[in-house]
Amino acid sequence: MRKYAFGPLIIAIVLFLGLLFVPNAWIGHLISNKKVEKDATTLSPLMFQGDYVQSRMLKDDKYFPIYGSSELSRFDPFHPSNYFEANPQGFTPFLVGRGGTQSLVQFMNFAAHADQIKGKKLVFIISPQWFHKGGIDSVHFDPNYSMLQAYDLAFNKDIDPRLKREAIRRLLKFDVVKRDYMLSAMYRSEISHPTGPTKWKDNAIKPLAYMNWKLLEKKDLYYSLYGGYKHKLYKDPKLVKGKSWGELKQLATQYGEKRAKGNPFDVTDSFYKKKVLPIQHRMRNHNRHATYANSIEYKDFQMILDLLKEKGAEPIFVTIPVNGKWYDYTGFPKEGRDVFYKKIKKQVEAEGFPIVDLSGHEYDPYFLKDTMHISWKGWVYVDKAMEQHWKTKNPRVD
Template identity: 50%
Template structure:
């Protein structure tokens, strides 16, 4: 009777086990430099909901990570990703974020790369509309949530216990997190100090650890096989212009592209989203305020993490569209309360703020009601260049 040879099966299982449980950093060399370069302005959610490409990017000094939200996708010719292709200055902006990636989502991003962030430079764009009374909701959190990053947080030994506990409490407020019973058990083991939750978390830790590793390997596989096509919207006419000339050029572009309305909003957006319902939008922000919000607590976690890693960060404070917010009856005095608060909030922890709030009435600074564009990007380009060149 012929004996079954289990040798190949056992070898395959051994290799699988090694690949599954070996530290993921040993697999990062599988990701080519070209993959990272193509991801810099691809704005692929798989990249910023993962960890591998971000860690690989932070190993290369040529990249300047830019964390933000929906403004990052406004890739006109003045956008840093395109401007610095026309005018190379020793760094490449690497975009991390899309609509809804507010402070908690970006904290998760930063926490997963805590080792790689040490002594690096990053840019973080702050949007006023994040700081509503409700703060980040399920609608905006769920599409940007990363199961991998949540499991990474559970096993992150670099995060201080108080910070990890605060983050775990925040995560448990969202439905998409609570649907994962394994993760919920692990997070409750962090947030509760009693033995019942502690032992339940310990009991499922091997399963959570294995699942985290599976998610890591999936992320690395996606990074290796990703086929991002580089985006180019470069205007060669911007090459070697002085800053004054560049501001004039951007102003002319804004003038040409926003002729249909008095708010400086790009025609295409105004005509399709606003014009037909303009009367009913009068005063729709009359009761809003950006003074009190759970967002401040989420932002504080980011500041604390960056202090821990000695990261040099430039926070860019974006204004709102002044004429539009006047029409919406969100008064300038109330807006100024937010601008002052956010600047003081960040500066108290020793971080630099590029405060652009004085430009909310500048024509062609904003591209729509809340997103920076044209001249606004030029101001940010100049701030980025100064920040990168500074010691």
């Protein structure tokens, strides 16, 4: 007769239960301030799809969070993380986002920390590329979706119910949310019964969903113990330390010029050769019917504005320009870009928030390092806006 050894299985179950029932406070004590500081530049999905590290960051007055997308990983000596390390101003930039973290993803993140952002100064970088007609799609939403933050929203009683229902309706458009039976049932119940669940199925699901929520919190704590991917930061403190803004613009121009090597779009030469040249002949006038005038992204972005205003945050918004030379080459109409700059500026200012509109730099050489990502000279303008916002409520950047 075949014998089965249950010892390893029993040990595994005991270890699992032991890890499961370790008090959260005990795990939190194992996460050092140095670990949180390290996460300021890791751009780790484990960090921004979780709650704990960001919560620790928001509690610490030294951090100045920057929320954005893929431009945050474009490190060079002028990047805020490098510039303010060389030129301390009393804060440390903390980067939150990566490619695809558009308005809806960032809204979920803000909602998860809504009780911590009152009076908190932060930067929110807006990219025109988000504002195509369909807004964020599943290809970009799914990898950045946080199940924990989705459950946070389900149990959140501290934000405007109208805003919560609007966000839930939007989230239910995505399969990754609809496939989660417990979450989607709670979401649909919230829409159908704003004052609370009334059906027996809702009452049965809610405690199970609550247990799952707490397991996700525990998982986030354990993930927070480990470091994220370490990026190459391309630091050069001697280049940027103690320089005037005018000198920094000149140095950034020289820095970018060396790396562009005279290509027609003023982008990194390696990017031009690998990404642009192979498709350049096909892209001439390819986008002649494109526009950023109409997009569901404007509504997603409005939810962020509404939440930050409701909770008394102190954000500064930065509008990134597109690469004018490349967009002209592809035929993307100038009016289709300008309408975005005007709409987003009006939208932000209508809520009383300051905005740094960098749209006038579409044709400014070495403002971007490729066709859409700010870098080099562009970061100098962001650095200046951040320094002024940290000191005042109404920054102005020339």
